[in-house]
Amino acid sequence: MYPAHGGRSPNIANKQQGPDVAVIIPAAGSGTRMGPGDNKVKRLVRGHPMLEWSLRCFLGVPQVRRIIVVMRNQDGDWMRDLLREMVRGFGRLSTAHVKLVVGGAERQESVFRGLQTLDDAPPDWVLVHDGARPNPGRDLVGRVLEGLERNLAVVPALPVADTLRRMGTGETKVVDRSGLYATQTPQGFHWRILWEAHRTAHRDGVLGTDDAQLVEALGRPVHMVQGHPANLKVTTGVDLEMMERIMTPP
DSSP states (O other): OOOOOOOOOOTTTSSSSSOOOEEEEEEOOOOGOOOOSGGGSSSETTTEEEEHHHHHHTTOOTTEEEEEEEEEEEEGGHHHHHHHHHHHHSSSOOOSEEEEEESSSSSHHHHHHHHHHHHTTSSSEEEEEEETTTOOOOOHHHHHHHHHHHHHHEEEEEEESSSSSEOOOSSSSEETTTTOEEOOOOOOEEEHHHHHHHHHHHHOOOOOOSSSHHTTTOOOOOEEEOOOOOOOOSHHHHHHHHHHHHHOOO
């Protein structure tokens, strides 16, 4: 069992000065693979909604000065109440710095709409984090921010441990897993490169699997830092049960 990893990074999260960082949290998905129920970011883990856990993490990082949560329109009242409560509880950012944006049909469109809200006063760096990953951990956030000091784009990732097979016509074959990594979030970017990548994809009708792929489509490299096994993405009810065992009540 891996513990919730909420400790501060000694090199990044304790600094009082640093880059202006904005966080975009896409939370507009329906979560159909979770089975019947509401938006999965509202599902409870140890008595608290999944989205609340992520907000706790990012509100505790001094460089994060704006948070954009991208939501479904029907979740507006619930989201506003949660954000007001979180802002009041932490007291570091005002409600003017923690905003809601209505998302699109696809995750990529939702992130693009979040970026549009920042274009008038762009941050230095942007983190994009899945709303269904309730346990990013400030240590992991710190590694991503440290990576952005030297790179335009940074993703946390873990080596693939399982044996992989590719299904062919009537047979399966083992795939060499050496050099393969499972990518996590938050993914971090310098503002200008992510904004350019999303505008280009939006213009050309390109749909990527994640934000880093859109940056790579511009011919820009993406740097990897170590992810964390407890930074799980909750997709099914079994994932939710695992998070229930992992997380420590705040």
